[in-house]
Amino acid sequence: MSLTVRAPAKINLHLGVGALGADGYHPLATLYQAVGLYDDVTVEEQLEWSVHLRGDGRIDLGEVPSGDDNIALRAGRALAAHHGLDRAAKVEIRKGIPVAGGMAGGSADAAATLVALDRLWDLQTPDDDLLRLAAGLGSDVPFALVGGTALGSGHGELVTPVADHGSWWWVVVEDDAGLATPGVYRAFDELHAGRDVPTPEIPSALYDALADGDVEQLARLLRNDLQEPALRLRPDLATTFDDALAAGAHAALLSGSGPSVLLLCADRDQAEGVEAELAERGHRRTSVVPAPVAGAHVVEYV
Numbered sequence: 001m002s003l004t005v006r007a008p009a010k011i012n013l014h015l016g017v018g019a020l021g022a023d024g025y026h027p028l029a030t031l032y033q034a035v036g037l038y039d040d041v042t043v044e045e046q047l048e049w050s051v052h053l054r055g056d057g058r059i060d061l062g063e064v065p066s067g068d069d070n071i072a073l074r075a076g077r078a079l080a081a082h083h084g085l086d087r088a089a090k091v092e093i094r095k096g097i098p099v100a101g102g103m104a105g106g107s108a109d110a111a112a113t114l115v116a117l118d119r120l121w122d123l124q125t126p127d128d129d130l131l132r133l134a135a136g137l138g139s140d141v142p143f144a145l146v147g148g149t150a151l152g153s154g155h156g157e158l159v160t161p162v163a164d165h166g167s168w169w170w171v172v173v174e175d176d177a178g179l180a181t182p183g184v185y186r187a188f189d190e191l192h193a194g195r196d197v198p199t200p201e202i203p204s205a206l207y208d209a210l211a212d213g214d215v216e217q218l219a220r221l222l223r224n225d226l227q228e229p230a231l232r233l234r235p236d237l238a239t240t241f242d243d244a245l246a247a248g249a250h251a252a253l254l255s256g257s258g259p260s261v262l263l264l265c266a267d268r269d270q271a272e273g274v275e276a277e278l279a280e281r282g283h284r285r286t287s288v289v290p291a292p293v294a295g296a297h298v299v300e301y302v
């Protein structure tokens, strides 16, 4: 018997970052939104743990570990240990989310594996336990379980759903190279050395823009405190921002720790037009995606 769970990529509509804490993490105030790029994780009971990666030709799988370091395997083992089970599974990951792109692809795989094994083994793990296991795997993993649009606090792992009545369309511009998240947070620290870093907060107007589905207002309010440090590491990304605005997008925003860039559009037609314009300017690794979409959910049980 095998079971497949689909989990979405995330973006951060607002990523407010506070000063580095003694625990090595930065306090965050972030608004997550799940977007329509997905990884599918299929699990099947086996005697030994193993992970198998599949791409669609579009995604570069080069950086993804195929052994015990893979976050999906760590998730599977954590769930088994939580229930005191001596069971194992083969975990197959079909990647649609860019690797090290700032869209939490690994986190999606971890969330999908938790849900898939919970259902395959009929463990009926309470949601609070799944969320706690998810938080132990990575700051972005709990949101991949929940999906939709949500406030993230703590170091991003405390997730509260937020009213979002918009039907949003984004163009995702992928990059050929990845950016490692810890390096971008370090660049943030260097940029703010010797300065006071205010406690991060979500502006109340952003909740209104989401509740009203107001694209122009949302475009004005998008903000990512990791954008400047990421651009210090990758100054060439400025061209993507210039091209995005020239192509007619409402706004351009770095996705999480980058290097993917997100272009907010009024509707699907505009997003496809912007994508075509970008192709003319040499940006060929792009996708048009809707948001918000569901968190990790079962798509097949055979």
Ligand SMILES: C[C@](O)(CO)[C@H](O)COP(=O)(O)OP(=O)(O)OC[C@H]1O[C@@H](n2ccc(N)nc2=O)[C@H](O)[C@@H]1O
Binding pocket: 012, 015, 024, 025, 026, 027, 028, 030, 102, 104, 107, 137, 138, 139, 140, 141, 154, 155, 156, 181, 182, 185, 256, 257
């Ligand atoms: C950039 C974001 O994607 C925005 O949602 C996240 O903050 C990163 O989440 P993630 O990749 O799940 O991060 P984790 O695996 O928890 O942490 C990786 C590393 O990122 C840094 N990190 C992460 C989260 C946070 N609030 N402060 C940090 O400084 C730490 O150096 C940590 O060792």
Ligand SMILES: Nc1ncnc2c1ncn2[C@@H]1O[C@H](COP(=O)(O)OP(=O)(O)OP(=O)(O)O)[C@@H](O)[C@H]1O
Binding pocket: 063, 064, 065, 069, 070, 071, 072, 093, 098, 099, 100, 101, 102, 103, 104, 105, 106, 107, 109, 110, 140, 178, 179, 181, 256, 257, 258
């Ligand atoms: N299942 C996995 N998929 C992708 N990367 C993985 C996985 N397991 C471990 N990794 C490691 O984690 C690194 C970051 O992966 P990921 O694709 O989640 O980056 P990201 O989208 O930038 O993350 P985030 O936005 O959460 O910071 C990869 O470079 C890889 O070494």
